[in-house]
Amino acid sequence: MNTDQYIVKWLNGTLTEEERAQFEESETFKELKKLSDSVQYFKAPDFDTKEELIRLNKNKAKGGRQIKINWQKTLLRVAAMLTIVVGGYLYYTYFLPATIETSISETKKIMLPDSSEVILNAVSKITYNERTWDKNRNLKLIGEAYFKVRKGSKFDVKTSAGTVSVLGTQFNVKQREGFFEVVCYEGLVRVNTPIDNNELPAFHSIRIINGEVLKNQFSKDSEPVWLNNESAFTSVPFNQVTSEFERQYNVEIIPQNVDMDKFFTGRFTHDDMILALKSITIPQNISYQITEDQQIILSGEIE
Amino acid sequence: MSRDNICNEDRFNEIFRLHARELHDFLYYKYGVDNNPKDLVQEAFLKLWNNCHKILPGKARSFLFTVANRQMLNELSKKKTALNYSANEPTRQHTSESPEYILEEKEYMNKLKNGIENLSEEQRTAFLLNRIEGKRHQEIAEMLGISRKAVEKRIYTALKKLKDQVGKI
Numbered sequence: 001m002n003t004d005q006y007i008v009k010w011l012n013g014t015l016t017e018e019e020r021a022q023f024e025e026s027e028t029f030k031e032l033k034k035l036s037d038s039v040q041y042f043k044a045p046d047f048d049t050k051e052e053l054i055r056l057n058k059n060k061a062k063g064g065r066q067i068k069i070n071w072q073k074t075l076l077r078v079a080a081m082l083t084i085v086v087g088g089y090l091y092y093t094y095f096l097p098a099t100i101e102t103s104i105s106e107t108k109k110i111m112l113p114d115s116s117e118v119i120l121n122a123v124s125k126i127t128y129n130e131r132t133w134d135k136n137r138n139l140k141l142i143g144e145a146y147f148k149v150r151k152g153s154k155f156d157v158k159t160s161a162g163t164v165s166v167l168g169t170q171f172n173v174k175q176r177e178g179f180f181e182v183v184c185y186e187g188l189v190r191v192n193t194p195i196d197n198n199e200l201p202a203f204h205s206i207r208i209i210n211g212e213v214l215k216n217q218f219s220k221d222s223e224p225v226w227l228n229n230e231s232a233f234t235s236v237p238f239n240q241v242t243s244e245f246e247r248q249y250n251v252e253i254i255p256q257n258v259d260m261d262k263f264f265t266g267r268f269t270h271d272d273m274i275l276a277l278k279s280i281t282i283p284q285n286i287s288y289q290i291t292e293d294q295q296i297i298l299s300g301e302i303e
Numbered sequence: 304m305s306r307d308n309i310c311n312e313d314r315f316n317e318i319f320r321l322h323a324r325e326l327h328d329f330l331y332y333k334y335g336v337d338n339n340p341k342d343l344v345q346e347a348f349l350k351l352w353n354n355c356h357k358i359l360p361g362k363a364r365s366f367l368f369t370v371a372n373r374q375m376l377n378e379l380s381k382k383k384t385a386l387n388y389s390a391n392e393p394t395r396q397h398t399s400e401s402p403e404y405i406l407e408e409k410e411y412m413n414k415l416k417n418g419i420e421n422l423s424e425e426q427r428t429a430f431l432l433n434r435i436e437g438k439r440h441q442e443i444a445e446m447l448g449i450s451r452k453a454v455e456k457r458i459y460t461a462l463k464k465l466k467d468q469v470g471k472i
Contacts (some may be wrong), residue, residue, distance in 0.1 A: 011433075034411075035415070040434075040435060042416075044328040049320055049324055052327075052345070053323070059345055
């Protein structure tokens with residue numbers, strides 16, 4: 001047995017009594033003994049278990065568990081914020097109906113979710129619900145609008161004067177103070193009002209002025225003239241004409257000695273106010289005067 | 304909460320009392336005092352606490368050693384700290400020792416210190432646990448997660464290296 005084998009056996013504690021006695025005599029053993037004894041001075045420093053446990057419990061309180069709680073809190077905060085943001089978004093897109101408005105002398109073209117078209121005349125407003133549109137094609141109208149409706153299920157236009165129901169058609173609805181008119185340009189339109197229920201075929205119109213129903217047939221104009229920047233009237237009370245004029249030109253009309261119920265037939269342009277003013281005053285034998293603050297005084301001669 | 308669960312505070316404290324010191328010594332021999340073995344003991348036990356639901360009491364010990372090992376490796380790769388063992392000053396019983404002897408002794412201890420620091424981390428851990436703490440080879444093998452044979456080899460190599468370093472008396 002050589003020295004290395006002795007060392008291995010000594011380390012493993014597998015030396016026999018005899019071998020050990022022999023090995024302990026050797027120089028190597030003395031070296032090893034000295035080394036082994038000296039190594040003891042490198043013992044790990046004291047570890048105060050009790051103190052370290054106290055420290056650990058402090059760490060647990062501020063580090064370990066609190067992190068968990070903070071994490072939960074953060075998660076809750078994020079969740080709450082998400083709920084508000086997503087909820088708000090949903091509320092706006094799904095639950096709040098869409099509203100489109102026009103102001104004076106403005107028109108707007110709107111594409112509905114089923115790609116039906118609506119063109120809004122000045123000072124008008126439509127409201128509809130995008131979320132339920134597929135099941136329930138209905139919208140509210142205040143003012144005047146022209147509809148080009150896609151063929152499909154029932155399409156309802158609700159106004160304060162009545163409801164217009166259609167199946168794939170083109171029609172104009174005008175609902176103004178004391179005035180309600182539906183003109184059908186294509187297809188078939190059903191007009192339900194508290195006074196009257198009617199079906200309007202193409203090129204027919206129905207007009208209700210102060211509770212009085214008037215039905216009309218007209219020549220084949222393909223679209224309402226207001227789409228081409230004109231307003232046209234056939235036997236309409238003059239006050240409707242002046243109101244429309246106000247909506248198109250942002251002016252105030254003050255009639256003096258003018259018969260506002262007198263019927264008017266004619267049209268006026270939306271592009272030239274003086275020309276338009278002449279168009280409506282000359283046939284009625286009225287003179288006009290424009291003041292500095294955009295007021296128009298109409299003076300007639302009532303016999 | 305069952306007594307058998309680590310999440311039970313009493314049970315957890317008991318595990319600490321049982322293993323903390325050993326874990327500390329292990330970390331000290333492996334990486335030296337500069338790497339704060341005490342703090343690493345704290346971290347390892349905090350990890351055990353935070354995972355108390357997932358670990359069976361029987362597995363706590365090996366979990367602690369594995370975690371302590373990994374933490375240390377991360378720390379070391381960052382710091383590349385030189386190891387520093389400070390020998391506890393040997394208490395002199397015989398004041399009659401000659402100045403030469405004292406000087407020789409000092410030199411010997413210095414050589415030994417250098418030798419220990421120059422051992423590989425694996426050799427040092429196995430050797431010191433065995434020689435200082437009197438751990439059996441099998442125990443050390445379990446702590447390091449290696450075979451008993453490997454432990455024997457490491458201890459032997461370490462001893463040889465140190466013997467060469469300090470030279471003859």
